[in-house]
Amino acid sequence: xxxxxxxxxxxxxxxxxxxxxxxSQNMNHEYMSWYRQDPGLxxxxxxxxxxxxxxxxxxxxxxxxxxxxxxxxxxxxLESPSPNQTSLYFCASRGQAREKLFxxxxxxxxxx
Amino acid sequence: DAxxxxxxxxxxxxxxxxxxxxxxxxxSGNEYVYWYRQIHSQGPQYIIHGLKNNETNxxxxxxxxxxxxxxxxxxxxxxxxxxxxxxxxxxxxxxKLIFGQGTTLQVKP
Numbered sequence: 001x002x003x004x005x006x007x008x009x010x011x012x013x014x015x016x017x018x019x020x021x022x023x024s025q026n027m028n029h030e031y032m033s034w035y036r037q038d039p040g041l042x043x044x045x046x047x048x049x050x051x052x053x054x055x056x057x058x059x060x061x062x063x064x065x066x067x068x069x070x071x072x073x074x075x076x077x078l079e080s081p082s083p084n085q086t087s088l089y090f091c092a093s094r095g096q097a098r099e100k101l102f103x104x105x106x107x108x109x110x111x112x
Numbered sequence: 113d114a115x116x117x118x119x120x121x122x123x124x125x126x127x128x129x130x131x132x133x134x135x136x137x138x139x140s141g142n143e144y145v146y147w148y149r150q151i152h153s154q155g156p157q158y159i160i161h162g163l164k165n166n167e168t169n170x171x172x173x174x175x176x177x178x179x180x181x182x183x184x185x186x187x188x189x190x191x192x193x194x195x196x197x198x199x200x201x202x203x204x205x206x207x208k209l210i211f212g213q214g215t216t217l218q219v220k221p
Contacts, residue, residue: 004155031207043156043199043211050207058208090155097205098144103155 002027006091006104013081014112021076021107023091029102031094032074036060036087037106043090049074081111116200121216124194130187132215134200137181143202145176147185150214151196159185159198190219 004025013019025032033048035058045058049068063085065077074093078085091104117135124130136145144163148156160167160174162183167174173186187194199214 033207033209035211037153042213045209045211048207048209056207059210088153092155098161100146100158100161101148101156101209103157105155106153108153 002102004091004093004102004104006089006107008107009105010108012110012112015082016080019078019081019109021078021089021091021109023074023076023093023104024072025074025093025102026072027093027095027102028071029093029095030071032068033058033092033101034064034066034074034076035090035092036085037090038087046076046089081109083111085109086111115210116202116212118198118200118212118215120213121218123218123220124187124190126192126219126221127189130185130190130194130217130219132185132187132198132200132217133182134184135182136200136202139180139202140204143204145174145180145183146201146203147172147174148199148201149194149196149217150199156199161203190217192219192221195219 007022030051034046035043037043044060047066049055089107092101094101144161146161147159150156160172162174176183197214
């Protein structure tokens with residue numbers, strides 16, 4: 001089954017403790033991206049990757065890192081999480097341009 | 113990147129057609145219009161997309177004006193399960209994507 005898999009589904013952590021949210025797709029998609037969703041602010045793009053070893057900033061990249069060493073994985077890294085990064089995070093992937101985006105189920109992150 | 117304007121909320125009676133408008137007056141020539149919906153806090157679900165011709169699939173129809181400055185998503189026979197937030201998103205192959213606030217559609221019995 002074609003899917004985008006995020007892990008973990010829920011994560012509670014403390015300020016400053018490095019964490020990684022994983023994202024994997026099984027569709028051989030070139031494009032992958034990360035979004036955060038906050039009440040009243042909708043979904044905002046954090047980073048995106050057009051292909052392996054190619055990443056670019058979205059609208060809200062501060063405090064986040066990503067890497068794209070292989071096509072199927074696009075982890076989101078928070079080196080020093082802060083409470084304002086408490087949010088619902090989504091990963092998405094797409095094949096060729098003009099094709100639809102597939103979204104993961106989301107990761108609810110709480111930073112205390 | 114094109115910005116979008118959508119009504120904050122709309123109601124629709126179950127079984128009737130739901131027509132959701134979107135204004136994207138700054139859309140560029142190579143940007144397709146995508147429609148997604150999000151139910152509660154689930155991952156957004158693809159509905160339909162188009163460039164300049166009207167499109168129809170098993171879920172919905174998409175009407176794009178000739179000048180491409182606006183579009184309308186039509187759910188022909190809305191059900192309670194269509195209650196969701198609907199996003200209209202211009203998207204090109206540059207990679208950047210702006211969701212906007214979307215329209216909360218409430219389908220009522």
